[in-house]
Amino acid sequence: MAKWWQEQIVYQIYPRSFQDSNGDGIGDIPGIISRLDELKNLGVGILWLSPVYSSPNADNGYDISDYRNINPEYGTMADMDELILQCRRRGLRLIMDLVVNHTSDEHKWFQSSRDKDSPYRNYYIWRPGRPDGSPPNNWTSFFAEDCWEYDPKSGEYYLHLFAKKQPDLNYQNPEVIEEVKEIIRFWLDKGISGFRCDVINILFKESLKDGKKKLALTGSEHYISREGTHAILRRLKSEVLNNYDCFTVGETVFVTPKMGRELCDKARGELDMIFSFEHMETDQLFVKWFKKKFRSRPFALSLAKWQNALEWPAVYLENHDQPRSVSRFGNDQKYWKESAKMLAVLLLTLRGTPFLYQGEEIGMTNFDYTSMDEIQDVESHNVYALAKKLHIPSWYRWRMMRLVSRDNARTPMQWDASENAGFTSGKPWLAVNHNFISVNYQDEKNDPDSILNFYREMILLRQSSSPLKFGKFKAFCITDKIFAYGRKYKGQTVFICLNMSDRYTDADICRVTDKRCSGLSSQNLLISSYSGVTETTEGRHTAGICRT
Ligand code: ISL
Ligand code: CA
Incomplete structure (x- = not known):
C-alpha cells in the first residue's frame, strides 16, 4: 500500500523570500497563509517550510537559537498555529526543517557550554588546541573556512562543520539525543506531518583524527553516514516518529547508493526518503564552484542510476542551495519556456516523491550578479574572499557567483509585474530578479501556454496515472x-x-x-x-x- 507522502507533490517554501505581508521586506508566515489557495490550486499536497525558528540568521535560519520559538521576522507562534490550521483546512500537509547537526552559537545551550563546568559543556565538541596552539585536527568546513573556532572564554576550540556561528552538537552525548526527541515531539504534537532533516547523515562524529587531505571537506570520512548516525536515526524513528502519522526526508551529503539504501531500508527503520546529490554534481569539476558545461548524458545517467538504486527516491532539480534549474539544465534565454516545461516533465515523471521549489513552477532564473552587495549568502561571501586570496581572476570569481551562488535561488518570489514583483511593499531583503516584468506568477496564471499552467497540467496528469x-x-x-x-x-x-x-x-x-x-x-x-x-x-x- 502506498503511503500518502508517496502520492503527493512537495512544494518547498523559503519563507524569507516567499511573500511579505507587512512591508518590512522579509517574507513571513502571514504571507505564506495568504498564498495557500494558490498552492492548493497548483496541485501540490505537502508544503516544506525552510526554517522559521528563532535565529540570528547567520545562515538564514539554518542556525537555530530556539527550536520552540518563531523568528519574530516571520511572525509569532500564533501565526504558525494558524498556518498549520489553514493548511489542514485545505487538505495540505506541512513539514518543517529539522536542523540538528548544529545550533546557533546564540542558542542558550552553547552560551552556557562556553563555561567548562556547565552541564551543557558536553552538548558541543570542545577540544584543546595542539601543543603548538593550532586547531585540534586538520578538518575543513563546508563553507570554505576552518572548522575549529578558538573560544578565549574557555581556552578551547569548538567544532563547526558549517559557519563559525553554527557549532556542531555532540552526538556522543545521549542527552543531546533526548533533546532532539523532545523537539520532534513538540512540533509533531502541534500537527505537522514530518521533517526534512538537514545534513542528517553527518550527526555522529566517529573520531576526531586528522582526515585524508582533500580539496574540500578534509576529515569527512570520520562523519559521513557512520554507524553511530544510523543508530541515532533508528532511535528517533522507533521512539518518536513511529508514534505519529508523519514522514522524514533526509538531506544526505556525499551519500553512495549503498548508504542511501541503508538509510531508507524499511526494516532498519531510519528515514523514509533521502535527497542524493550526484545528479547535481555532474556539471562540476571537483567542487561545485568550478562548473563545466552542462551535458545531459552524465546528468541523465546519474538520475537513472539513482532511480534504480533506491526503492523510493526523493526527486528534485532545485532547492534553496542550488542555482535555478532552467538556467542550469535548460536554456534560460532562447528556449526559456521550452526548457522549463521540459524540466517540469522530468521532475514529475521520475519515480519517487517530487519536490518542487518555489519559483521553479514559473521558470525563475539565476541572477546576473555584478556586485557582492547584491549577495547575502555567507557561503558565497566566504568563497569569494577565498578565491580572491587564491588570486583567482575577478572575471572568474563573478562567473562562480553567477553560476553557483545559493542566492540565485533565494531572490524573492515573482508574483506579479508591480514594483518588487508583488513580494513586498517595502525594500526587499535581497534584490528581486530584474526579469520579473516578464517572469511572474500573475501573468503566467492568465496565459494558457505558460510554464505555470503546464506544471498544473503535469501535476494533474501525474496524479491521474498509476504508471507515473x-x-x-x-x-x-x-x-x-x-x-x-x-x-x-x-x-x-x-x-x-x-x-x-x-x-x-x-x-x-x-x-x-x-x-x-x-x-x-x-x-x-x-x-x-x-x-x-x-x-x-x-x-x-x-x-x-x-x-x-
Ligand atoms: O550548498 C550546498 C549544496 O551544493 C552544500 O554545501 C550545503 O551546504 C549542504 O548541502 C548542506 O545544506 C544544508 O545545511 C546547511 C545550510 O546552509 C543549507 O542551506 C542546508 O540546505 C547548514 O545547515
Ligand atoms: Ca515581513
Missing part, C-alpha cells in the same frame, strides 16, 4: 541530447522522452517515441511540452509523454 505515480523506472535511451525512459505499472507502460538540447536531433522526441510506442499520434500522446506537437516538430528542448 507508482511505475518502475526503466531508461531506454541516454545520449547528449535525449533522455528517454519508461514507467511500468501492472502491464501498462508510459513512455517519456526528453530532448534536452538546443538542437534538432535525428533521434528527437517524435522519432524516438515512434520507435518505442508505434507512433506519436494524438491518440496516445498524453502531453507534450510543445503545444500542438506534430511528427514534424523540430523539438528543441521538448518533452512528450505517451501511452504504449
Whole structure:
C-alpha cells in the first residue's frame, strides 16, 4: 500500500523570500497563509517550510537559537498555529526543517557550554588546541573556512562543520539525543506531518583524527553516514516518529547508493526518503564552484542510476542551495519556456516523491550578479574572499557567483509585474530578479501556454496515472541530447522522452517515441511540452509523454 507522502507533490517554501505581508521586506508566515489557495490550486499536497525558528540568521535560519520559538521576522507562534490550521483546512500537509547537526552559537545551550563546568559543556565538541596552539585536527568546513573556532572564554576550540556561528552538537552525548526527541515531539504534537532533516547523515562524529587531505571537506570520512548516525536515526524513528502519522526526508551529503539504501531500508527503520546529490554534481569539476558545461548524458545517467538504486527516491532539480534549474539544465534565454516545461516533465515523471521549489513552477532564473552587495549568502561571501586570496581572476570569481551562488535561488518570489514583483511593499531583503516584468506568477496564471499552467497540467496528469505515480523506472535511451525512459505499472507502460538540447536531433522526441510506442499520434500522446506537437516538430528542448 502506498503511503500518502508517496502520492503527493512537495512544494518547498523559503519563507524569507516567499511573500511579505507587512512591508518590512522579509517574507513571513502571514504571507505564506495568504498564498495557500494558490498552492492548493497548483496541485501540490505537502508544503516544506525552510526554517522559521528563532535565529540570528547567520545562515538564514539554518542556525537555530530556539527550536520552540518563531523568528519574530516571520511572525509569532500564533501565526504558525494558524498556518498549520489553514493548511489542514485545505487538505495540505506541512513539514518543517529539522536542523540538528548544529545550533546557533546564540542558542542558550552553547552560551552556557562556553563555561567548562556547565552541564551543557558536553552538548558541543570542545577540544584543546595542539601543543603548538593550532586547531585540534586538520578538518575543513563546508563553507570554505576552518572548522575549529578558538573560544578565549574557555581556552578551547569548538567544532563547526558549517559557519563559525553554527557549532556542531555532540552526538556522543545521549542527552543531546533526548533533546532532539523532545523537539520532534513538540512540533509533531502541534500537527505537522514530518521533517526534512538537514545534513542528517553527518550527526555522529566517529573520531576526531586528522582526515585524508582533500580539496574540500578534509576529515569527512570520520562523519559521513557512520554507524553511530544510523543508530541515532533508528532511535528517533522507533521512539518518536513511529508514534505519529508523519514522514522524514533526509538531506544526505556525499551519500553512495549503498548508504542511501541503508538509510531508507524499511526494516532498519531510519528515514523514509533521502535527497542524493550526484545528479547535481555532474556539471562540476571537483567542487561545485568550478562548473563545466552542462551535458545531459552524465546528468541523465546519474538520475537513472539513482532511480534504480533506491526503492523510493526523493526527486528534485532545485532547492534553496542550488542555482535555478532552467538556467542550469535548460536554456534560460532562447528556449526559456521550452526548457522549463521540459524540466517540469522530468521532475514529475521520475519515480519517487517530487519536490518542487518555489519559483521553479514559473521558470525563475539565476541572477546576473555584478556586485557582492547584491549577495547575502555567507557561503558565497566566504568563497569569494577565498578565491580572491587564491588570486583567482575577478572575471572568474563573478562567473562562480553567477553560476553557483545559493542566492540565485533565494531572490524573492515573482508574483506579479508591480514594483518588487508583488513580494513586498517595502525594500526587499535581497534584490528581486530584474526579469520579473516578464517572469511572474500573475501573468503566467492568465496565459494558457505558460510554464505555470503546464506544471498544473503535469501535476494533474501525474496524479491521474498509476504508471507515473507508482511505475518502475526503466531508461531506454541516454545520449547528449535525449533522455528517454519508461514507467511500468501492472502491464501498462508510459513512455517519456526528453530532448534536452538546443538542437534538432535525428533521434528527437517524435522519432524516438515512434520507435518505442508505434507512433506519436494524438491518440496516445498524453502531453507534450510543445503545444500542438506534430511528427514534424523540430523539438528543441521538448518533452512528450505517451501511452504504449
Ligand atoms: O550548498 C550546498 C549544496 O551544493 C552544500 O554545501 C550545503 O551546504 C549542504 O548541502 C548542506 O545544506 C544544508 O545545511 C546547511 C545550510 O546552509 C543549507 O542551506 C542546508 O540546505 C547548514 O545547515
Ligand atoms: Ca515581513
